[in-house]
Amino acid sequence: MDIEISATHSRRYALLVVGWLLLAGGMAILALDNVPSPLEPFDIWLQLRLAALHVDAPMGPGVWLPGLLSLLIGMILIAWAGRGSLRLPGAPVFSIQPPPAMARALLSYRRVGLLLLSVLFWELVMFAVITDSTHRAVLPLWLAAITAQAVCWRLADRDREVSFPSARWSRSIWPLLLALSLAFGVTLYRLGDVPNNMWRDERAFWTWARDLAYGLPANPFDLGVYGAFPVTSSLFQSLWIRLFGPTVWSWRLGSVVAGTLTIVPLFFLTRRLLGRRVAWSAVVLMVSMPFFLAYARIGYNSIQPLLPLTAGLWLLVESLRKQSRLLAYLSGVACGMASLTYMNGHIGLILAVLTVLFFFFTRPPLRRSLLPLTACLLMGWLLTAGPLVLGSVLGGKPVAMKVWESFFGSAFYGERVFSADALTRLYPLWRIGPHQIFFEPRLYGLLLGRGLLRTALSLVADGFFTKHYLVGPFAGPGAIFCLAGLAWTLSRCRRWPAALWATWTLSCLLLFSALNTFPPRGAHLTPIIPVLAVLSAIGVWLLSGSLRWVTSARRADWVGVALTVILALLGLRSYFVVMPRRYPPNLEDVIFWRAQEMETGSNLVFVEGDSSPGFSVWGIEHFDLGVTYHSVPAERVQSADFRALCGSDCHVFCLPEDAQVVLERLRAQLGAGAVRAHFGPGGRVVGVEFAPQPAGGNPP
Incomplete structure (x- = not known):
């Protein structure tokens, strides 16, 4: 059995049971x-x-305070029980051995030429970026610079007789391809209809992706959406729009592919x-x-870092096991790809460096071999x-x-939690570009505490990020198992x-999240x-492994x-x-999604009420749907010729307060x-739709 029980361990398993109950x-x-x-009374006392x-x-x-304390104590008990006696069923033994001493191989002319060629290509790219070419x-x-360097490190591995993945890994390919097909079945299911609305910030990402697909000239290493997001992330989205046309489905497909391949x-x-x-x-x-x-099926680019980030860490682990400079270099390339997607993609390089430092300080015999691998990693990220x-x-x-x-020291955020006078009690605001930063140690401590509490609660409770x-919660339906898994990993750190x-x-x-404005930050x-x-998954198999004490x-x-x-x-039901x-959806999105279902040449009419002056449908304006949109003021309903506006096929929308007259x-x-x-949020009617009966059709 993977869980060994003895008299000395029975107390730890009792603590494990209590820990699960507290969770x-x-x-x-x-x-x-x-x-x-x-x-x-306790709640009122705490509020003050x-x-x-x-x-x-x-x-x-x-x-929330008793709930957090119960979770924390439960995690501590599980961590204590898992320190020495609790193991995952079927977990492999992970070890890294120092490489054998080898004579240093001289650089061949081929490798030197590839290095120089890679540097030349990269300098040309840098010149193009600086000059906004x-x-x-x-x-x-x-791509040529990255490839030339990869070939160079492959030759170095070949000279050092480094082996690569064996047939053992190839046996997992077919089951993994089946799993990948099923995963795409989930992520592609009703992709154009769920969700049937659009978050306002998505519009800027669509505009950039569409324009790039139509041939907008842009440097791939410039800043695009809002002047803050890399153009490379929009280029990836534009690829699918170019392949499948400018539709909501093809736009969201970019997020689906990046997320599912992870x-x-x-x-x-x-x-x-x-x-x-x-x-x-x-x-x-x-x-x-x-x-x-939520993020794999919308037009944001927030999901894009997942694939290169995870691939980079996997390649780094394999490079450490095999002492492969090529894999270390490719790990750096993957982490660099993550940095080209979204601001949070830089975490790939941070985790890779922390990995190297972990082995540097805990495994002294590996220090000599870590230096060239680290150099390859950083070179890949830099290129x-x-x-x-x-x-x-x-x-x-x-x-x-x-x-x-x-940054949680942003004055924009601070003024929404504290007063403006409190931010400048000690020092005036500092301006960094378009942003203002305040410095007040006491408020920093309060904001840090606020961020930590809201972030921790959002992992396990609903309602913090809407x-x-x-x-x-962020951890999903299995939040209790996620906490157990986190406790187990912390106990074996x-x-x-x-x-x-x-x-x-x-x-x-x-x-x-904790150090960010308005925590928690989902994107x-x-x-x-x-x-x-x-x-x-760790929590699930910890519980399963614990049951081996009482069953087969x-x-x-x-x-x-x-x-x-x-x-x-x-999770799928949620x-x-x-x-x-x-x-x-709000009324604007209702109309847009209805327009996507209508045939080319159809008409869509909106009766504009007093509460919706200047109403427009962004989706109809920015997607080529082949549907003609008409707007009729409510005061002109009695004189409007709806026969001419509707033609052979149309849908008419109006506000609920104008519905009877219209x-x-x-x-x-x-x-x-x-x-x-x-119906909109809270069951409130946001609009009324009228679809005329087709000629010769059945009565509605």
Whole structure:
């Protein structure tokens, strides 16, 4: 058995049971809508003492504080029980041995030539970036520089007789391809209809992607959307628009591809460190996680860092095991690709450097071999992301604008929590570009506490982040297992298979939420999605492994499989069933989605009321749908000729307060038709739709 029980260990397993019970109790407390009557005096007492933190939780401190304490104590007990006696079923032994002493190979003329050629191409790219050149050769030159360097390091590995993945890994390809097909089936399901609305910030990303697909000249290493996001991320989105046309489906397809392909490196990385069982569960749980689906099915570029980030860490782990300079270089390239997508993609380089430092300080025999691998890693990142980072710095572009905008010392954020006078009590505001920064140590401490509390609560409780179509906590339906997995990794943080996941989790939570403005930040936290899935899978198999104490190993394994399937189904239900009810479309999106369903040459009429002056449908204006849009003021309804406006096929929309007058006029001119009310948040009617009965059709 993987779990060994003895008299000395029985106490630890009792603590493990108590830990799980405390986790379940904490989750139950945080799910309460109201403070229980016995705790109301305690809640009032806490509100007075915690008011300065401005936690602004959807539940009172009499609920969230006991819930957090219960979860924290439960995690401590699980961590204590898991320090020495609790192991994951089927987890491999991960070890890195120092390479054998070898004679230093001399640089061949071929390798020197490839290095010089790579540097030459890269310098040409840098010159193009600094001079804002939009020549089409910039991207091919950049790819040529990366490829030439990769060939050079491949020759170096060949000279050192470094072996590459064996047939053992190839046996996983076919099951993984099947899993990838099923994952695409989930992420592509009703992609154009769920969600059936659009977040306002998505519009800027669509405009850039569409224009690039139509041939807009742009330097790929410039800043595009809002002058803060790399053009390379929009180029990736434009590729799918160019292939499949300018539709909502093709635009969202870019996010689907980037997010879904992440399961490939995630599987291999998790399998290498934690074993096959945890790897397969992590893949299933990530694809079904509402947090993942929320960003993998919209037009934001927030999901793009996941694939290169996970691939970079997997390649780095393999390079350390095999002492391969090519894999270390490719790891740097992947981390550089992550830096070219979104601000949070830089976490790839941070985690890679922390990985090297971990082995440098904990494994002294490896220090000599780590130096060339680190050099290859940094070289790969520099060749890939250097044109964006260095080019922006040398060109005077605001590459750090998003960082200062998201820093919790932003005056824009501080004024929404404290008064403007409190921000300048000690020092005046500092201006950094378009942003103002305040410095007040006491307020910094309060904002840090606020960020930590809101971030921690958002992992396990609903209601803290209500944007971007997210339903439930960030950790998804398996939040309790995620906490158990995190506790287990923290208890074994001296061992790299556990330390990686703990470092990954805590770095993302701190850098992309707790220290950010308006925590928690869902779009910034997307790099944590793969590790949340892995932690949940660890928790599932910890529970399954613990059951081997009371039942057979086979039955315990089936419990792990069943828990994985149940959590996946709950996650899919949260996104595809609960989410559309929580985020109903507004009237503008209702009209836009109706226009997408109509045939070319159809007409769409909106009766503009007093409460909607200047109403327009952004989607109809920016997507070529072949539908003609008409706007009729409400005061001209009685004189409007709807027969001429409608033609052979049309849909008419109006506001609920104008519905009675408009429907009477429409029936008088167009005859009977189908009437449908559209509901917004809170069940409020946001619009009424009228569809005339087709000639010769059945009555509605």
